[in-house]
Amino acid sequence: MTYTAKRRVLLVGLALFTLWPLLHIYLVIHFNLSAWKLAGWGMYATPRPSFSGIAVFGRRPGGQFEEVRSAPPAWQALASQFLERQRWLGQLIRPTQLAGWFRQEMPELADFRIVVYSPTLDRQSGMIVVRQFTYDYLGSEPVR
Secondary structure (H helix, E strand, O other), rough: OHHHHHHHHHHHHHHHHHHHHHHHHHHHHHHHHOOOOOOOOOHHHOOOOOOOEEEEEEEEOOOOOOOOOOOOHHHHHHHHHHHHHHHHHHHOOOOOOOOHHHHOOOOOEEEEEEEEEEEEOOOOOOOEEEEEEEEEEEEEEEEE
16 A cells, blocks of 8 residues: 555545544434443443333324333333334334334224333433424324
8 A cells, every 4th residue: 555545544534534424413412312322432321221111102093192011021022122212213113114014903993103211311401301202103103
């Protein structure tokens, strides 16, 4: 490798090393991505997220949304897998698989609303707050 090629590789590496934290901060702020993942430096200033929660609401045609309180173990396992991924990837993933499972198992419900509760560091107060993300699945089309 010539001196010029080595220099270009070094400059590209330094540019990426410099720009990645800025992109990572953007992802953390706008998509609730965990500061602990994807080589983010924010992990040194943010507590590791430890819990998440989920609630599912269903609506019969022409009715109001009501919470679905009884979920079988198969769905609970799917929900646990989703919450673990969501804890790290934030809004970069959606609970579409969970909604599909409910649509298949409960065809009497026309619409679904999945609410995910996620701990987040509030930048203004410095406190951990629980943010709520709502995903509506109306008819057969997912809507955010």
